[in-house]
Amino acid sequence: xxxxxxxxxxxxxxxxxxxxxxxxxxxxxxxxxxxxxxxxxxxxxxxxxxxxxxxxxxxxxxxxxxx
Numbered sequence: 913x914x915x916x917x918x919x920x921x922x923x924x925x926x927x928x929x930x931x932x933x934x935x936x937x938x939x940x941x942x943x944x945x946x947x948x949x950x951x952x953x954x955x956x957x958x959x960x961x962x963x964x965x966x967x968x969x970x971x972x973x974x975x976x977x978x979x
Contacts, residue, residue, distance in 0.1 A: 929970040930962065936977050 950958065 925967060926970075929967060929974065932974050933962075933965075933970055936974065940977075
């Protein structure tokens with residue numbers, strides 16, 4: 913049961929961090945007038961990275977880019 917609770921907390925934290933990261937990306941696109949043009953391969957790499965990024969790396973990126 914404790915292991916399940918830790919896993920659920922980990923998943924919950926990942927979801928929260930991914931949401932913050934996606935908001936930062938969205939805000940950056942909106943503020944810098946960047947076009948969201950990605951080739952299918954670029955999109956696949958982006959979504960793979962988003963699915964496989966570690967909590968530690970998400971926290972580092974958010975920390976560096978949060979205003």
